[in-house]
Amino acid sequence: MSPAATAAATSFAAAAATAAPTAPSRGCVRLPFRGGPGAPRRAVASMAVSTPRSAAAASFLERRESERALHFVKYQGLGNDFIMVDNRDSSEPKVTPEEAAKLCDRNFGIGADGVIFVMPGTNGADYTMRIFNSDGSEPEMCGNGVRCFARFIAELENLQGTHSFTIHTGAGLIIPEIQSDGQVKVDMGEPILSGPDIPTKLLATKNKAVVQAELEVEGLTWHVTCVSMGNPHCVTFGAKDLKVDDLKLSEIGPKFEHHQMFPARTNTEFVQVLSRSHLKMRVWERGAGATLACGTGACAVVVAAVLEGRAERKCVVDLPGGPLEIEWREDDNHVYMTGPAEAVFYGSVVH
Numbered sequence: 001m002s003p004a005a006t007a008a009a010t011s012f013a014a015a016a017a018t019a020a021p022t023a024p025s026r027g028c029v030r031l032p033f034r035g036g037p038g039a040p041r042r043a044v045a046s047m048a049v050s051t052p053r054s055a056a057a058a059s060f061l062e063r064r065e066s067e068r069a070l071h072f073v074k075y076q077g078l079g080n081d082f083i084m085v086d087n088r089d090s091s092e093p094k095v096t097p098e099e100a101a102k103l104c105d106r107n108f109g110i111g112a113d114g115v116i117f118v119m120p121g122t123n124g125a126d127y128t129m130r131i132f133n134s135d136g137s138e139p140e141m142c143g144n145g146v147r148c149f150a151r152f153i154a155e156l157e158n159l160q161g162t163h164s165f166t167i168h169t170g171a172g173l174i175i176p177e178i179q180s181d182g183q184v185k186v187d188m189g190e191p192i193l194s195g196p197d198i199p200t201k202l203l204a205t206k207n208k209a210v211v212q213a214e215l216e217v218e219g220l221t222w223h224v225t226c227v228s229m230g231n232p233h234c235v236t237f238g239a240k241d242l243k244v245d246d247l248k249l250s251e252i253g254p255k256f257e258h259h260q261m262f263p264a265r266t267n268t269e270f271v272q273v274l275s276r277s278h279l280k281m282r283v284w285e286r287g288a289g290a291t292l293a294c295g296t297g298a299c300a301v302v303v304a305a306v307l308e309g310r311a312e313r314k315c316v317v318d319l320p321g322g323p324l325e326i327e328w329r330e331d332d333n334h335v336y337m338t339g340p341a342e343a344v345f346y347g348s349v350v351h
């Protein structure tokens, strides 16, 4: 898909709605959204266009619908936003990594931090989730994405109320549960702490884990704790009086992401401790840069804070896009994440 084609496609994305929109009467494009509790109305309402549709516009829109169109729904979890694709009829993603990068472009595409595919289940799971980052790379897992995934499935399968699914991911089996208030609680599994499995070349410092290890970045020595939630994270609490708001994230983030100590690159979280149950973080994501939230990152932060003796196992983690509740349970060693996920709009692009 050329950038021009993408731009053109995006401009009519709202009009060429997927999932059989209520028949537009005389060119009034209305996008129905059958959301559960907390479902967005504002964004959908803003898509309603009441200008009568001209013959030229109608034929343009119909032509677009009849071409090879990719239908999508845009979701966000605390501002970490994804293009969700119903891929239940195939185990091959409907777009390539290169196309995904173009679709994620905020100027020439739809704009998103990643593209997520809802695929048939494998290994006995209800569904399989695959994701491409906005640079086209494929991570193992995405915490905010899996909450969006659960809400998207509920819409696709017309499920109301509380529901739980098993989802096969590159990080193993992940189990989200839609709660009665519309929030999604996710069993994110066990954190991985062994350096080679994360992976990092940093040597273990404490009980085979890489805790407060020294890492040279830009002439400074940072203390980092490395955790995998299926995908790699490097967590730093920085200096004693670190204020995460003061960080020049776009300068320092890439230096961590591409550091030679992280052979698969890394996500990096910069954390400020507000209290033993309240943390504040900013994230530089592998393959996506600065994002408003990172679910796996928030989980890794609580694990790192516990390993460093800075926090309790149950914390609220403030991200630029809002708070997540995270608990690293002692009895099963699993990390649980609770937070919102919402549909923003839907449409289609020609690719």
Ligand SMILES: N[C@@H](CCC[C@H](N)C(=O)O)C(=O)O
Pocket: 080, 133, 138, 139, 140, 141, 142, 143, 144, 145, 231, 232, 267, 285, 286, 287, 288, 291, 293, 294, 295, 296, 297
């Ligand atoms: N934003 C996500 C993480 C997405 C994947 C990450 N960029 C990676 O490459 O590992 C989350 O909410 O967890």
